[in-house]
Amino acid sequence: MLRNFSSGWPTSPQAALYALCVSFFMICLDATVVNVAVPDIRASLGASLNDAVWINSTYALCYAAPLILAGRLGDRFGPKRVFLTGLAGFITASLASALADSASVLIAARAVQGLAAALIAPQTMSLIVHLFPHERRGRALGVWGAVGGAAMAAGPVIGGLLVAWIGWRGIFLVNLPVGVAGWIAAARLLPDWRPGKRHRLDLWGIALSSLGLTALVFGVQSGEAYDWGNVAGPVTIPSILSFGILFLAVFVWWQHRNTFEPLLPLRLFRNRNFSAAATAGGAMGAAMGGLFLPLMIYLQSTLGYSPLATGAATVPMFALSSLCARLAGKRSDTASPRMLAALGFALLIVGIGSLVSLLHPSVSPWALMPSLLVSGIGIGLVSAPLANIATRSLENSLIGAASGVFNTTRQLGGALGSAATGVLLQARIGDTPTTATQAALAFPVAALLLGLACCVAVRPTPVTEPTS
Template sequence: MIGGLLVASTGWRGIFLINLPVGVAGWITAARLLPGWRPGKEHRLDLWGIALSSLGLTALVFGVQSGEAYNWATVAGPVTIPSILAFGVLCLAVFIWWQHRNTREPLLPLRLFHNRNFSAAATAGGAMGAAMGGLFLPLMIYLQNALGYSPLATGAATVPMFALSSLCARLAGKQSDTASPRMLAALGFALLIAGTGSLVAQLHTGVSLWALMPSLLVSGIGIGLVSAPLASIATRSLETALIGAASGVFNTTRQLGGALGSAATGVLLQADIGNTATSATQAALAFPVAALLVGLACCAVARPTAVTAPAG
């Protein structure tokens, strides 16, 4: 809603201003509240791992996001979108090789993926990020450009959804300590599939936000049920020394999934732009549904984990 207000009052560039107070508040909170604990063991940065992973991910995300803008051809001189994508894949391949060779303190301990629950949760997290990036981009564009709602009204339409999502996330976080996080996450993915699928079915010229609200609320419940249980699945059965790295990798897969998801839906929108806005949006929304199905399948693959008995 704040984003919609900023767009309406300052233009789309104004949305980046919201990062300033959030960043300042985070800096002050970290300085005042985070403990100054230091581990007894001295750590060293994996500089090669940082460089290779950064180059690879940057090239891959740029190539996918900007491919349509450059017509999947030349960017500048001999540099083309296919060559950028190939460079990204090569850097990531060398990064994996280096993580295997680096026996001291690799950026990404590959033994994380020997744990089936972590692998399933990380893949599901990436699918969740891709689905969220792929859901809101075409939907927000459709509400404004095809249905004529203002940026503020479009942003306000998501407030009930995310308020319900926050409430469900809080409850799911508590329940994942005593109930099966795998079942909670699976239920969340199922509700997201139902909510997103019903949105696709309802899109037509003249549809009102009130008609779309039940689907948005169901999706909000699904979002709330997925996040905390997935994190629990990713880390619950790992040895303590790996939990920090696991948390970092898990969150990175979600961010990367979001970037690639928004890029993929943008490509689908462009590919179907010759048809009606409704058909283009429906084609783009097929991607998040497919990503959510991957997340649901990952929940089925994960092993059930032991639950903690409630205190008292």
């Protein structure tokens, strides 16, 4: 049972939602905004190509690995407290990134940024579930999903503009005013829910899950950089992946044995709809990670686009995605979220499938636009209904853990999708760029078929307010 210790409810839950979305936009933006700045960062700091890879990868790695723990911390200390702590850490790490005088300092600051973002992300979803009754929750999750889509669209464009106007340090400095404004708004507007009983932290669960997820994400994300072989001394990518899988297996065993207060309550997965939504979220993450890597490479290497032009080419898709996310969230309050998510997956399959058939070295970007726009509609229809399905019938004490797991599956899926398409591109390196890209895009289509199957598996039960 959660108790509200705030001085009162916010003027409007809608105002609290917008306060959450400011910070959510910022952490999503930082996942993509650095890409276009990499050449300038390398020139300024004398960074190697491997350093440049780690400047990006460290954020994603440190974001993904602690999400389950971060969700559970919200259950123990209250989501508002954890959210504000994460946001303060993110602002501080952004300043450190902007002032970095070497690649190693920037990589370390990006790691702290990722850890802070992991504290923020599950709390946004958890607070939305607590703020809004079930009949209005889908609309709020639609706004949340739209913000994520807008951040994906804005990342390359904002990054390109800031690099051109201020230099690469501007992509981190911009977080300072936005982050401070978001912190003040959240401190004033968010209710301070705290647990009605003290929760113990599952220290063994924390250690096992952190080690397992870190090893798994690192292996999947960095495998291509090390040619799926030796990393250092006797340590190889296969051994790191095996280590990660082993520790996660022991983690699951320990969660089963720890009947008092496990880090990850396995009874979450007895809820068929949560399991299906989490798996579909992972499939969606894999599809998105698998789509944009080969597409960005193709637009730049084969069609000769600049990085800024490449980012701009995807803006209409993500703008439409954001609009559709808001509409889908609103509709999921009154219509079946299962059908909306299934329609989104189907449209994504059609959009990416048609994109594959259109690729050739002299293709006009305008010829690709209909496929990209159909894909954008699909992206928008999936995110909010899936989040609604995942949380709508869970008891309040499980919301934080559920948010952590749901976000973890999406991040792991994204890392897997990016790695898988990288492997497929390398495997077809002797082919033409067009055929290699077409082969790589087969992976996101397969992931989307899995997501569609998960939507079919969702049980269409009447909506009831979660119990405490």
